[in-house]
Amino acid sequence: GDQVEQSPSALSLHEGTDSALRCNFTTTMRSVQWFRQNSRGSLISLFYLASGTKENGRLKSAFDSKERRYSTLHIRDAQLEDSGTYFCAAMQQGTGSKLSFGKGAKLTVSP
């Protein structure tokens, strides 16, 4: 079964609003990475977390350091250029370098 459950699968926001994406893991994960996929298919790495939180501009991500079973990506003051598909991917302890991806969240930001 899927190890990474991502929600929501689609999201529509107006410019200037805030929202959050979430990934739940069916087992304890060592690390999590968040990506945005643009219209050409390129995957842009947003965050890599082994624990705690990271912030970059209007984006902030957190990885549950205790149970290591979920991660969130917060988008503040959404802009049109934030539109795209967001993926989380997690690495399980002891699986070498296997990265398991969520199914993605399609974000549409409108004026």
Next chain:
Amino acid sequence: AQTIHQWPVAEIKAVGSPLSLGCTIKGKSSPNLYWYWQATGGTLQQLFYSITVGQVESVVQLNLSASRPKDDQFILSTEKLLLSHSGFYLCAWSRTGEGDTQYFGPGTRLLVL
């Protein structure tokens, strides 16, 4: 700075024909290298990874094979394409060792008819 290049950008191939996709990393020695596949509108699935020249581990085969002939090169291939091979192929690299950020290439779109 490290750069990752994939070729070709896109391919249209016939069922049963051979395929070879390439990936090159510049500016980083001994990277870990990965191949991923994404069905249209779907999620990404790791296919192979390699931690050193000549060594490739299969995660999900999908009737494909991978090789690492040089430190900076990763090749994905098959002798006979299936319709199900259509999709988007992404190469990625990370620093040596487990559990580090993976950086992705621009990808190759493949359509099998």
